[in-house]
Amino acid sequence: MNYIVFDLEWNQSMTREWEDARMPFEIIEIGAVKLDSKYNIIDEYQSLIKPRLYKKLQPHVKSILNYDEQELRNGRPFDMVCREFLKWCGQDYTFCSWGSMDLHYLQMNMEYYHMKPLVSPLKFYNIQQIYANLIDQEHLIVKLEKAVENLNISFDENRPYHSAVNDAYYTSLVFGKMKPKDVDDLYCFDTYNNPKKKEDEIITFHKKYLEHISHEYSDKREILDDKDFSSIMCYKCGKKANKKIKWFSNTPTSYTCVGKCWYHGYVVGKIKVKQTKNGKLFAIKTMSPSDRKGLEKVKERQNELREKRLIKRHDKIKVKQPL
Numbered sequence: 001m002n003y004i005v006f007d008l009e010w011n012q013s014m015t016r017e018w019e020d021a022r023m024p025f026e027i028i029e030i031g032a033v034k035l036d037s038k039y040n041i042i043d044e045y046q047s048l049i050k051p052r053l054y055k056k057l058q059p060h061v062k063s064i065l066n067y068d069e070q071e072l073r074n075g076r077p078f079d080m081v082c083r084e085f086l087k088w089c090g091q092d093y094t095f096c097s098w099g100s101m102d103l104h105y106l107q108m109n110m111e112y113y114h115m116k117p118l119v120s121p122l123k124f125y126n127i128q129q130i131y132a133n134l135i136d137q138e139h140l141i142v143k144l145e146k147a148v149e150n151l152n153i154s155f156d157e158n159r160p161y162h163s164a165v166n167d168a169y170y171t172s173l174v175f176g177k178m179k180p181k182d183v184d185d186l187y188c189f190d191t192y193n194n195p196k197k198k199e200d201e202i203i204t205f206h207k208k209y210l211e212h213i214s215h216e217y218s219d220k221r222e223i224l225d226d227k228d229f230s231s232i233m234c235y236k237c238g239k240k241a242n243k244k245i246k247w248f249s250n251t252p253t254s255y256t257c258v259g260k261c262w263y264h265g266y267v268v269g270k271i272k273v274k275q276t277k278n279g280k281l282f283a284i285k286t287m288s289p290s291d292r293k294g295l296e297k298v299k300e301r302q303n304e305l306r307e308k309r310l311i312k313r314h315d316k317i318k319v320k321q322p323l
C-alpha cells in the first residue's frame with residue numbers, strides 16, 4: 001500500500017456576490033508525493049489548473065503563491081488534471097494531507113465538474129492531527145512550517161512553501177520523520193459524503209477511542225433522542241457504560257458525557273454536530289478513556305455552564321421588571 005500525500009492550492013471569489021455556492025473554493029493546483037509503506041518517496045505529481053470561475057487571484061492568495069494569473073491561464077481544466085492525478089495515484093493507496101480541508105475541496109470541485117465521487121467511506125491520514133497528537137496538543141492547529149522546524153527537517157530553498165507539490169513534499173517528510181507507531185490505527189474518515197441512512201453509519205474501534213459517524217437528522221433534538229447513536233458506551237468493549245454525567249450541551253454544536261464501564265473504567269463521550277451540504281445535520285460521537293480527574297473536570301465545566309445560564313436568565317428577568 002502506498003501513501004498519497006497531496007496538497008492543493010485554491011482561489012476564491014473577489015466578492016461574495018460573484019461566488020458560486022457550489023464551488024466557493026476553486027482548486028488551481030494539485031501537488032502530491034507518493035510514498036511506499038516505508039515512507040520512501042517514489043514519485044511526485046504536480047499540475048496547474050486553469051480556473052473556470054475565479055480568474056483573478058484573491059489578494060491574500062496572490063500574496064502567498066509563487067505564480068500568478070498569467071501562469072494559471074496556461075494550466076489545464078480541473079477535470080482533466082484530476083482524472084490524470086487519480087490515475088497517477090494507482091490502485092492501492094491511502095490519501096494523506098495536512099488537515100482535512102484538502103480532501104473536502106477536492107471532492108467539492110469534483111462534484112462541480114460532475115465527476116464520479118471517490119469511494120465512500122473514505123479513509124485518510126490527517127498528518128496535522130497525527131502531529132498534534134504526537135506533541136500532546138490534540139486541539140492545536142499547527143502550521144506545516146512549524147512542524148517541519150520542530151522536527152529538524154531541513155528546508156530546501158528550491159522548494160518554497162505554498163506550492164502544492166512542495167507542501168505535499170514537506171508533509172510527507174513530517175510523516176516519515178514521525179514514523180508513527182500503530183500507523184494502521186491512525187486513519188480517520190472523510191465526511192464530505194456523510195452517511196445518509198442508518199445502515200451507512202460508520203462505527204470504528206481504534207486503540208484509544210471509538211468513533212461513530214451518524215446518519216442524517218433534521219434537527220439537533222433528534223440526535224440525542226436516537227438511542228442507537230447517543231448511547232454511552234465503552235470505547236474498548238463497546239458495552240453500555242453506566243451513566244455518570246448525561247449528555248449536556250457544551251457549546252452550541254457539541255455535547256459531552258461521562259460513563260463508567262465495569263471492566264475498563266471511566267469513559268468520556270463527545271458529540272460534534274455538523275451540517276451537511278443540503279442543510280441537514282449529522283453527528284460524530286467519540287468515546288475515549290478517562291479517569292476520576294476527567295469526571296471532575298467535566299462536572300466543573302457543567303456547573304460553570306449552569307451558572308452562566310442562571311446569570312443570563314436573572315439578567316433577563318431584571319430587564320423585564322417595570323421601573
Ligand SMILES: [Zn+2]
Nearest residue numbers: 234237261264
Ligand atoms: Zn469496557
